[in-house]
Amino acid sequence: MSSASPSPSRSNGLVCGSMEPGPANTIADVAGVTVGHVTLNEGDLRTGFTALLPHQGNLFREKVPAAVEVINGFGKSAGLIQVDELGTLETPVLLTNTFGVGTGANALIKRAIADNPEIGRSTGTVNPVVMECNDGYLSDIQAMALTEANAISALEAASPKFEQGSVGAGTGMSAFGFKGGIGSASRVFTLDGRTFTLGALVLANFGKPGDLVLPDGRRPHHKDLKKVEERGSVIILLATDVPLESRQLKRVARRAGAGLARLGAYYGNGSGDIALAFSTAYRLPHFTESDFIARDILHEDKIDLLFQAAAETTQEAVLNAMIASPAMRGRGRNKRPSLADWLTEQGK
Template identity: 75%
Template sequence: MTSPSRSHGLICGDLEPGSRNLITDVSGVSVGHHTVIEGNLRTGFTAVWPHQGNLFREKLPAAVEVINGFGKSAGLMQVEELGTLESPILLTNTFGVGTGVNALVRRELAENPEIDRSAGTVNTLVMECNDGYLSDINALALSEDDAFSALKTASDNFGQGSVGAGTGTSCFGFKGGIGSASRVFDLDGSAYTLGALVQSNFGRAGDLVLPDGRRPSPEAARQTEERGSVIIVLAMDVPLESRQLKRVAKRAAAGLARLGAYYGNGSGDVALAFSTAQRLAHFQESDFVALDVLKEDRIDVLFKAATETTQEAVLNSMIASPAMTGRSGNHRPSLADWLAANR
């Protein structure tokens, strides 16, 4: 599939993309959105399902890299400590995190009534960006039903740009959004896939660097500091343990840097990585778990894939987003319009 960035001749790296060039090229992963555009609201939820089974009972190895910690996400601490993922992932606006947590807890309790009775509590994961420039974030408009809608509509084909949690976001002075990309590579004679999904809301106007070296300058006034956030979700089907996944998550920052970001003081930049290759049973009788693990000196191809997919996913999030006017008449131009005018 030709991505928004590739349709403009913008190629990030030289690894081959997957068939959809989406995070859902990793088998079992699905993504859904709930978008709210009404009055002064430009916001929503984006849901990522890491696999189609019961995530509480069949956890996945996971890790988080906090590139810059100016953020209000929920659930990252336990992922960092235990190295596992046990719920779907929700992305939303900063003040929607609590609502997202409540929705995920209700969903997990409905599927797993033993939670906090005989099986301990559940760690739900919600991450955020502040979309307050284009949306009235103080309205606290998102509901649990909105989160359920994003979860229920998840599929292997999904929209990019101004949808879901990316509806009201901004990036390098342009309209930001939700973007995705994937890469396929060979290990031991078999094909493996790494995919990225981003919620882009970061970068100073005028700092963006395209893969061909051009530096688009939006009409908006140049910011004096980098503020905002970016959430990066990396999925892969390579057998890795949490320490290795954290190493891969760190390389998402290289993709941001290629675009001209420097992770400013007021930017909440978070990368979450998980592997679908092996599931970890919540209820297990034995004391030990046998896992396959990638040989460490073969990990460079994953570092490269994480860098390339993050870079391309951010560009896709911007190019797929049309210009938008939101709260108080605030406006963000479209990178696609700039590219069309500067061929």
């Protein structure tokens, strides 16, 4: 019997896959990972920042291996080219709306310089990673209301315990015509007699209304759902404590797409669907006197466990984002119904 905290989806009898969830059933079950939010929810604003920190040290000096999989590239994220080329992550990751990317990048750069004054002087520059979805249906995205101070506050608020649903970057997001947002899930498994974890954090803002498929096969529909083309996006962050190289992490990130497909998504033309995966198992020093780095790497024959975990956690994290988000009205009285309300009406 699982001792995990009940997630919004599991509390409604919706179980994704067969693997065991971690104690909190969030990405923070991977030791050292923390998440923080800043939310702007007033007037015509439904937006914010969500920050994820892979560890609590100096990330520029102690990078983590990482990889990016662009499932569909209709997006305006920052920093992904270098992550793909070098296979490392050297700043926290910020999630936000499309027009907040530049603001978030500036905040990450200034924070990194404050901690590492040699950046751009005696050593190279820093690669800020900011990823986005468009919350313009519910929020006045043209207001460009988010500030660098908001981004820093999200970073400073990072904790192993964090809210899901309509918070931070997820405040104004939509999914499958319902209210979307921030969601998370985790899975634990055994390798060489040791317990390891893989967790997902998603910013869910995608899916064609009427296409959502629940794990029990039901297809939720609401009178306010209108058949329109797929124009949203989804960002998936995957963290694990399994020692993987960047090539393996890219393979794991690719399987997030399987979780999206289980939900009924087909990665529409206007959808920016991007997965970033990283490992906390070892750190890559920025400054080193050695020409070589010794590290353990997972045997490729054992990677299927992580593929399955990536698919299951992505699927569950999206459902958690939707079920944790109440119905919302926003800019221009636009409205998104709540999946939780639909489930209640159906008797779950």
